Amino acid sequence: MIGFLKKNIAVILFIVLSLIFGGCIGYSLIIFFGKEQGFVSLITNLLLSFLIMIVCIFMQIIIHETGHLTVALMRGWKFISFMAFGFILTKRDGHYRLSTMKLAGAGGQCLLLPPENGDSDFGIMLYNLGGVIFNLMFSVISGILLWTCHESLNPYLNIFLMLFAGVGICFFLVNGIPSTFSGIPNDGYNILRLREDKFSTQVFLDSLRFLAKTQSGKRPHEAMEEYYSDNKRLDMSSPFHVCALTMDLAVALDRLDFDKAHNLIALAEERWNEIIQIYKNEIAMERLFLNLIDNGDKSKIEEAINDKNIMIYLNQNATFRPSALRIQYAIALIYDKDREKADKIMERFNKISESYYNVGDALCEKALMKYTSVFYSDISKQ
Numbered sequence: 025m026i027g028f029l030k031k032n033i034a035v036i037l038f039i040v041l042s043l044i045f046g047g048c049i050g051y052s053l054i055i056f057f058g059k060e061q062g063f064v065s066l067i068t069n070l071l072l073s074f075l076i077m078i079v080c081i082f083m084q085i086i087i088h089e090t091g092h093l094t095v096a097l098m099r100g101w102k103f104i105s106f107m108a109f110g111f112i113l114t115k116r117d118g119h120y121r122l123s124t125m126k127l128a129g130a131g132g133q134c135l136l137l138p139p140e141n142g143d144s145d146f147g148i149m150l151y152n153l154g155g156v157i158f159n160l161m162f163s164v165i166s167g168i169l170l171w172t173c174h175e176s177l178n179p180y181l182n183i184f185l186m187l188f189a190g191v192g193i194c195f196f197l198v199n200g201i202p203s204t205f206s207g208i209p210n211d212g213y214n215i216l217r218l219r220e221d222k223f224s225t226q227v228f229l230d231s232l233r234f235l236a237k238t239q240s241g242k243r244p245h246e247a248m249e250e251y252y253s254d255n256k257r258l259d260m261s262s263p264f265h266v267c268a269l270t271m272d273l274a275v276a277l278d279r280l281d282f283d284k285a286h287n288l289i290a291l292a293e294e295r296w297n298e299i300i301q302i303y304k305n306e307i308a309m310e311r312l313f314l315n316l317i318d319n320g321d322k323s324k325i326e327e328a329i330n331d332k333n334i335m336i337y338l339n340q341n342a343t344f345r346p347s348a349l350r351i352q353y354a355i356a357l358i359y360d361k362d363r364e365k366a367d368k369i370m371e372r373f374n375k376i377s378e379s380y381y382n383v384g385d386a387l388c389e390k391a392l393m394k395y396t397s398v399f400y401s402d403i404s405k406q
Contacts, residue, residue: 309334
């Protein structure tokens with residue numbers, strides 16, 4: 025039975041969500057068809073119901089991330105960042121600042137710094153569960169209000185309460201049932217994988233500390249002194265082990281240790297099909313960069329550049345991430361040999377990196393851009 029559920033989780037989830045939304049729409053129709061009104065009025069009311077649903081989705085995203093924030097703060101964690109709808113709120117040197125950021129497959133993300141001595145397994149699980157707990161809690165409250173007060177409420181308020189509860193339950197299921205969406209693991213998936221081994225828990229906590237340090241201005245090699253892969257055989261089927269590898273890769277690139285970076289990518293390639301998509305995209309981008317600036321196999325470079333998935337991911341990230349612009353710069357300069365195009369990318373890079381929320385990453389990317397420019401100058405003289 026468990027095996028069947030795992031194999032068919034996407035289908036089951038789709039059916040459940042369809043039933044929930046179908047019920048909400050049906051409830052809306054009953055309310056409006058129960059009143060005498062013209063066709064135009066009916067369509068207008070249904071459109072308003074749709075707009076109410078959009079508002080409910082936005083509200084449940086905020087509630088979900090606030091759940092993570094509230095639970096973690098109660099356990100002594102410290103604020104790192106709060107991302108929603110393409111914007112990210114960060115805190116540096118005691119001041120809050122708002123920047124742009126997009127994470128494909130995620131409407132929001134709230135990250136906090138764990139206590140210096142870490143937290144218990146229960147505390148870490150609670151941090152990951154905070155979002156779905158809040159979604160369910162507010163949905164239940166909305167459902168109770170609807171059940172007890174629907175006769176005395178305005179029809180639109182009834183619709184709001186119904187849709188708010190329905191959307192909240194959907195969020196609870198989508199984030200609570202272990203799965204990945206657009207290659208990104210959800211809260212339930214994280215909890216499941218964190219229970220597998222202590223190393224995953226350590227990487228989870230270290231990754232938050234790493235982000236807090238780089239966000240405050242430390243470069244990757246300053247935020248993490250040792251490579252995980254030097255002391256641990258990483259399991260590419262675990263997203264937290266792959267997270268450790270990507271942190272190693274960031275440090276290797278920051279140190280301009282390209283041999284180490286190549287070795288890390290080779291390690292990932294050994295079990296490539298087991299890596300979740302978001303990490304595949306990140307590693308594939310850096311593999312392309314390394315091949316460009318390290319006289320790599322031209323056929324591999326062309327294969328990556330002709331891979332639509334990689335290019336779509338790269339172009340999406342280039343709207344706000346210095347690292348993606350650095351790779352575009354390397355393509356334009358080394359592969360296309362288009363100096364004018366490269367200069368335009370450099371202009372965008374300078375503008376975006378100046379306001380980028382992660383100062384340490386931006387400093388690292390500036391150094392890599394400089395290296396790429398010097399590398400091109402050297403090979404163009406040959």
